[in-house]
Amino acid sequence: MLQSKLFTKTERTFPKDEEAANARFLERAGFIYKNSAGVYSYLPLGWRVIQKLVAIIREEMDAIGGQEMFMPALHDKRYLSATGRWDVDVVFKVLDGKNPKPAFSLSWTHEELITELASKYVHSYKDLPFSAYQIQTKFRNEPRAKSGLLRGREFMMKDLYSFHRDEEDLDRFYDIVKEAYFNVFKRAGIQAVYTLAAGGDFTSSNTHEFQAICPVGEDTIYVCSKCAYAENKEISKLSGGGRCPKCEGKIKEEKAIEVGNIFPLGAKYSDAFDLRYTDEKGEKNPVVMGSYGIGVSRLMATVVEMYHDEKGIVWPESVAPFKVHLLELAGASASPAEAGRKSAKKIYEDLQKIGVEVLYDDRKASAGEKLTDADLIGLPFRLVVSPKTGDKIEVKKRNEEITKIMSFEEVIKLLGN
Ligand code: ATP
Ligand code: MG
Numbered sequence: 001m002l003q004s005k006l007f008t009k010t011e012r013t014f015p016k017d018e019e020a021a022n023a024r025f026l027e028r029a030g031f032i033y034k035n036s037a038g039v040y041s042y043l044p045l046g047w048r049v050i051q052k053l054v055a056i057i058r059e060e061m062d063a064i065g066g067q068e069m070f071m072p073a074l075h076d077k078r079y080l081s082a083t084g085r086w087d088v089d090v091v092f093k094v095l096d097g098k099n100p101k102p103a104f105s106l107s108w109t110h111e112e113l114i115t116e117l118a119s120k121y122v123h124s125y126k127d128l129p130f131s132a133y134q135i136q137t138k139f140r141n142e143p144r145a146k147s148g149l150l151r152g153r154e155f156m157m158k159d160l161y162s163f164h165r166d167e168e169d170l171d172r173f174y175d176i177v178k179e180a181y182f183n184v185f186k187r188a189g190i191q192a193v194y195t196l197a198a199g200g201d202f203t204s205s206n207t208h209e210f211q212a213i214c215p216v217g218e219d220t221i222y223v224c225s226k227c228a229y230a231e232n233k234e235i236s237k238l239s240g241g242g243r244c245p246k247c248e249g250k251i252k253e254e255k256a257i258e259v260g261n262i263f264p265l266g267a268k269y270s271d272a273f274d275l276r277y278t279d280e281k282g283e284k285n286p287v288v289m290g291s292y293g294i295g296v297s298r299l300m301a302t303v304v305e306m307y308h309d310e311k312g313i314v315w316p317e318s319v320a321p322f323k324v325h326l327l328e329l330a331g332a333s334a335s336p337a338e339a340g341r342k343s344a345k346k347i348y349e350d351l352q353k354i355g356v357e358v359l360y361d362d363r364k365a366s367a368g369e370k371l372t373d374a375d376l377i378g379l380p381f382r383l384v385v386s387p388k389t390g391d392k393i394e395v396k397k398r399n400e401e402i403t404k405i406m407s408f409e410e411v412i413k414l415l416g417n
Pocket of ligand 1: 152153258259296
C-alpha cells in the first residue's frame with residue numbers, strides 16, 4: 001500500500017486521555033480511533049492486524065473441527081431470562097422505541113442463543129459431538145474501561161461452543177481446545193499460562209484461563225516457576241514464595257492479562273433450553289456443553305503491551321499489518337537509472353509480485369519524519385532507498401539495532417518466503 005494514499009496519519013504526540021501503552025501507541029500511529037471510553041474504531045492498519053489474528057484463530061478452530069457461523073448481536077429478553085442472566089451487571093439493555101421497558105440486550109456472550117438453536121438439530125446421540133464458533137462483537141458495560149483495547153465496552157471475541165453426550169467426551173474435547181489455544185497464542189507471539197480459575201456468571205465449575213504474564217495485567221496469578229502450574233488468585237490457596245502442589249517448585253505471584261478462557265458448562269444451558277438427546281437405549285439425556293473464548297481485540301492490545309519500545313510498536317511478523325516498510329528518502333528517485341539502481345517504486349512492485357506485503361512510504365516528507373514513523377508503526381523489516389544507498393538497499397529489522405546494506409536479490413532471499 002502507498003502510504004501517501006493511507007487516509008490516516010501518525011501523530012507527533014501521544015493522546016492525552018490514554019494511559020495504557022496499547023492505546024497510546026495504537027492511536028498515535030493511526031491503528032485505532034477512540035469513539036468513547038472503551039469503544040474504538042479499527043482503522044486500516046489496525047484492521048489488518050485484527051484480520052491477521054482472525055486468520056490464525058480461524059485456522060486453529062477449523063483444524064479441530066469447529067464450524068464457523070455468525071449469531072445476532074441483538075438478543076431478545078427471553079434468552080437471558082431463561083438462565084437468570086438478564087440482570088448481570090455488565091449487560092447493555094436496549095429500548096426499542098415503543099416499549100418503555102427494554103425488550104432486548106446486546107450480546108455479552110452467546111451460550112443461550114446457540115443452545116436454543118442447537119435444540120432444533122440435536123435429537124439423537126448420532127448428532128453429537130460437534131462444535132461451532134463465531135468471531136463477533138460483544139458488549140459489556142465495564143466499569144473500568146481505561147486500558148484501551150484490553151478492556152473494551154464493545155470488543156471482539158471468538159467464541160466456540162461444544163456439544164457432547166457426556167462429561168467424558170467434553171473432557172476429551174476440552175484438552176483438544178486447550179492445545180489449539182496454545183497454538184493461537186504462540187503464533188501471535190504470546191506465551192500463555194494455563195491457569196485454574198473461577199466460572200463467574202458462566203458456570204459453577206472451575207474454568208481455565210490463558211494468562212499472559214505482563215505488569216499491566218489486571219489479574220494476579222500464582223504460577224510455578226518449575227512446571228508452570230498456575231491458579232488465579234481469586235480462587236487460590238497458594239501464595240507467592242510457597243511450594244507448587246504438583247511438583248514442589250517455587251510459586252511466584254505475577255500480574256497477567258487474561259487472553260482466553262475455557263469453560264466446562266455441564267448441562268446448565270441444555271437444561272434451560274431443553275437441549276436433550278436420545279441415547280442407544282432410547283433414554284433422553286441433557287447435552288453436556290463447553291464454551292471457549294478468546295478476546296481478539298484484547299489479544300491485539302496484549303501484543304502491543306508485550307512488543308513495544310520507547311519509539312513505537314515492534315510487531316511480531318505473524319500479526320504485523322505489513323511485513324515491510326519501504327522508505328524512499330529525498331533524492332532517491334531523482335536518477336535511479338544513472339545510479340544503476342532499481343527505483344523504490346520498482347522495488348515495491350517486485351516485492352508485491354512475490355507476495356510480500358509492503359507499506360511504501362512514497363510521501364514527500366523529511367527523512368527524520370519517515371524514520372520516526374517507521375519506528376512508531378513498527379513493521380518487522382525497514383528498507384531504505386536513498387541517494388546514499390547507491391544501487392543497494394539498507395535493511396533493518398525493527399527488533400534489532402544493526403542495519404545491513406544488501407542488493408535487491410539478497411533482499412528477495414531474506415523476505416521471499
Ligand atoms: P475479565 O475477567 O477480564 O473481565 P471475563 O472473564 O469476564 O474477562 P470472558 O467472559 O471469559 O471474560 O470472555 C472471554 C475472553 O474475552 C476473555 O478471556 C478476554 O480475553 C476477552 N474479554 C473479556 N472481556 C473483555 C473486554 N471487556 N474487552 C476486551 N476483551 C475482553
Ligand atoms: Mg474470563
